[in-house]
Amino acid sequence: MEGIIESLGLNGTLVAQIFHFIILLVFLRVVAYPPIVKMLEQRQAIIANSVAAAEEERKQAEALRQSYLADMQKAKEEAQAIIQQATKAGEAQAQQILEAARAEANRVKENALQEIEREKEKAVAELRDQVVTLSVLVADKIIGKQITQNLQHGLVEEFIKEAGDLPC
Amino acid sequence: MKGLEEVHEELDLWGFFELGHHGVVHVPVFGDVNAKTIVMTWVVMIVIGLFTVVATRNMKVDRPGKLQLMVEEIFSFLRGLAFENIDPRKGAGLMCLIFTLFIFLLFSNLWGLVPTMMSPTADVNTTLGMALTVFFLIQVLGFRYKGIGFLKHFIQPFVVFLPITIIEELSKPVTLALRLYGNIYAGEVLIAVLLGLFGLVPDLLGGFLASVVWLVFSIFVSCVQAFIFTMLTIAYIGQATAGEH
Numbered sequence: 097m098e099g100i101i102e103s104l105g106l107n108g109t110l111v112a113q114i115f116h117f118i119i120l121l122v123f124l125r126v127v128a129y130p131p132i133v134k135m136l137e138q139r140q141a142i143i144a145n146s147v148a149a150a151e152e153e154r155k156q157a158e159a160l161r162q163s164y165l166a167d168m169q170k171a172k173e174e175a176q177a178i179i180q181q182a183t184k185a186g187e188a189q190a191q192q193i194l195e196a197a198r199a200e201a202n203r204v205k206e207n208a209l210q211e212i213e214r215e216k217e218k219a220v221a222e223l224r225d226q227v228v229t230l231s232v233l234v235a236d237k238i239i240g241k242q243i244t245q246n247l248q249h250g251l252v253e254e255f256i257k258e259a260g261d262l263p264c
Numbered sequence: 265m266k267g268l269e270e271v272h273e274e275l276d277l278w279g280f281f282e283l284g285h286h287g288v289v290h291v292p293v294f295g296d297v298n299a300k301t302i303v304m305t306w307v308v309m310i311v312i313g314l315f316t317v318v319a320t321r322n323m324k325v326d327r328p329g330k331l332q333l334m335v336e337e338i339f340s341f342l343r344g345l346a347f348e349n350i351d352p353r354k355g356a357g358l359m360c361l362i363f364t365l366f367i368f369l370l371f372s373n374l375w376g377l378v379p380t381m382m383s384p385t386a387d388v389n390t391t392l393g394m395a396l397t398v399f400f401l402i403q404v405l406g407f408r409y410k411g412i413g414f415l416k417h418f419i420q421p422f423v424v425f426l427p428i429t430i431i432e433e434l435s436k437p438v439t440l441a442l443r444l445y446g447n448i449y450a451g452e453v454l455i456a457v458l459l460g461l462f463g464l465v466p467d468l469l470g471g472f473l474a475s476v477v478w479l480v481f482s483i484f485v486s487c488v489q490a491f492i493f494t495m496l497t498i499a500y501i502g503q504a505t506a507g508e509h
Contacts, residue, residue, distance in 0.1 A: 107288065108295035109302065109389035114397055115294075116305050120312065121364045128316035129360045132339050135323045135332070142325060 224260070228252050271456055277380040278303075301387040308371050308384055316367070339363055345495060349502030354409060358501065361401070365394070366494040369444070373486030376452050377479055385489075386449040388441065395441035398497045402436075406504035414504070440496060447489045451482045 231252045232245070273281045280300035281287040289299045319331035328336065342362050346355045369385060376383030384390045406414035418429045458475045465474075 104388050104392075105298075106389055106392065107297060108291070109297045109387060110393045110396075112291075112294045112297050112302055113305060113384070113390040113393035116302075116309060117364075117368060117394060117397060120309050120368055121361060123309075123313060124316060124364045124367070125360045127313075128320050128335075129363065131320040131323050132335060132363075133359075135325065135328075136336065136340065138325050 224256060228256060231256075271460070275380070275456060275459075276300075298387055298389065300382055301384055301390060304375065304382050305372070305384040305390070307381070308368070308375050311375070312367055312371050315371075338366065342366055342494065346498050349498050350505060354405075354505050355501075358405075362494060362498060365398075365497060366490055369394070369490035369493050370487065373448050373490055374483065376448060377455075377482055377486070383448045383452060383486075385444055386452045388445045388449075391445040391448075392437070392441040394444075394493070395437035398440065398500065399437035402500050402504045405501055409505045436496075436500060440493060444489050444493050447485055451478075451485055454478055455482070 228249060232248045235248065235252070273286070276282075276287075278300075280303065283289050283299045284296075287299050288296050290296050315331070316335065319329075319335040322329070323332050339359075343359055346359060346362055349355075350358065372384040372390070374383075375381050376386055403414075410416075418433075419426055420429075455475065455478065458478055461474065
């Protein structure tokens, strides 16, 4: 053992170097090590935060996109509904206008018919009147007999009535 | 032909070999110590202190400076390695040790490339000291996480393997220490040898070429050896603390 130590040139330096190493270890542990570890941890934390933030933003963007899509869909549906409603209203109005026009036409026709009827009756009445007068005159001429106008008139009217009941 | 000791003593610009008996000084607590190794270790420790202090002051999260980035990258790299092999819950407390180990070895290895300086790791005392520290750390961690059951791995799979596993266990610090020592010391020796070869090829780029190429390679070796030592430490700790299968 002595020989090995002698030939390798081992001496107190060995212990001194272990001592030196321990001093250096303590020095670095106190002075250099904490800031390095702290720095690396901070950097790691920053990176982790960035990744988390990016993920969060991506999620938000996705949600926003979904909501926009939903809004667009809703707007489309509403527009469709409005168009349908407008079409229906237009059709209804057209129908109404048509109905009104038809009713008006009917009313005008009715009026016209009534007017015609009235005029006809009036004309018939007038005709009758004239026929009576004419008949009286003719009878007067032909018979030459003086009958009081009123009596004559009554007679003829009676005759006409009888005749008017007959189908002519 | 001069011996290596003589060459080193001739290259001793700072006069370390004039101290004590050929540079070996007797100090109260530690006994005989190699003065050059100790002084170089102090210098390296001061350099590491300055480097880490400067790098960790005014740290910024969003715009890290160059030194800060360097330290952070080294730390992240080591943490990645460690957490692959050690359970992160157990490994988190060891990160400072692993970081210190790597930084110390890296700076020690590189320091020898500065002219007239010497790597503390080019002395077998340093590397064996570090390796023994790691060795004891592994035993302590093993007992801490597995209790007395940690001793079971000596007699697995059969009791007859006991001598082999003991040798295996002891060879860990020895190989750790000698691998690092051999690489760095050889690097320094070769730097000295190539300096001696200046006179042979003065016409070719002033004789500097071989030295420069070797310095570049030494930088690479320094980094790799520091990495290997740290990596093996992590692996050994991982073995010792791994949960029961």
